[in-house]
Amino acid sequence: MPGPNEYFNVPLSRVAIGNHDEFRQPGAVKAAVAEFISTLIFVFAGSGSGIAYNKLTGNGPSSPPGLIAASIAHAFGLFVAVAVGANISGGHVNPAVTFGLFVGGNITLFRGILYIIAQLLGSVVACLLLSFTTGGLEIPAFALSGVSVWSAFVFEIVMTFGLVYTVYATAVDPKKGEIGVVAPIAIGFIVGANILAGGAFTGASMNPAVSFGPALVSFTWTHHWVYWAGPLVGGGLAGIVYEVFFINHSHEPLSEF
Template sequence: MPRFHRIAVGQYEEFRQPGAIKAAAAELFSTLTFVFAGQGSGMAFSKITKGGPTSPPGLVAAALAHGFGLFVAVSVGANISGGHVNPAVTFGAAIGGNLTLVRAVLYIIAQLLGSTVACILLAFSTGGLTTTAFALSGVSVWSAFVFEIVMTFGLVYTVYATALDPKKGDIGIIAPIAIGLIVGANILAGGAFTGASMNPAVSFGPALVSWDWTNHWVYWAGPLVGGGLAGVVYQLIFISHTHEPLPTGDY
């Protein structure tokens, strides 16, 4: 019967290893780039049109900005850290044994820091415009929770299929664009209801800088549950346990 024999806690010394530090730095800069583009697009749209980001043109603009931004962020980080750019992706990858829990914590800290710095830079460079926190619109907290679970499940499932599966072969080449496209599609599907975060780091930076924590737990619990479920499902059903462990460079 399959089991998660590859989950590893890791060693505290990983926090001081040059490779781990470089990988965390890559996550920081990739997340900073992604959040600056995504959050900045919403701020620019609101300023130019005087309209809300959940209007039809606003959703399309957000989907394009986040999809393109994530494609670039994943691409530039892939060879160093794996290009997670998302605590939910990192958590889902750790569930499948693709990195240690210690390194996962290091990645998540870097991702949160990158998002926060991006929002601070946006607030400064736009003359004090608000980096709006994610908010619910017309749905209950529990409906939003399910929305975030399902959308993040699709995202992390895509990451597994195109980037983490040892059998991925040539399809790994399209991993960054596939990941960007699923995020853009999910924003079109759920952006009008929850803002379609799918990423605790993307939610954390704006919430911290604007100091608006309303229903913030949804944007942690939903993505982490969805990412963890995707890791469990893909690892149990689709990844053969006869494979050799993934090389460190693929983490």
């Protein structure tokens, strides 16, 4: 009779720390560069669309047309960013995705830290480039609108849970089969849909790197912790739930998806 762990295995038991030598491995460095470029592409397109909309209309991004524009720009941008990085780094483009994969035993701690540093740098460089190319126009930072800080925290948890769950289902699960081909599209679509749902309340970050770049460049840190804590909790929960209930743990842990 199969033991209980054949059906129910705690992902944290599969967490791998790795070692600092990973910072110097050519494959890890290439993957970090890919994460930097993918995040730069995504943030430049997403934040740039908000700046362009403000310039053209004078309306805030939380207006109905602004939300639709932001949703489309982020969905398309993330689709491309994930697709171009998938074969090199896995196309995480998000510290919450990296963290969700870490708690599921799919990436080591040291490699995950390298990815997150690259993602944050990519976001900051994208915002600096936007500031320069637009003649110093304001880089809009994420902010709460009409909700309490705890409601915003839960909003970010739920939206990021949906994002990272989608990543697991379409890109990480070894049983994904042909659906893996549409993973970048599905990941982009869930982000676009979540922006329509939560953009008017929290800006729908779901990504600490996406929030960090604008906050640093504009030096706006109000409630910034929400945009770290919410996505990391949501991403971690998604990784644990999917690994516990849906992945067959007879396969070897993955270093990337």
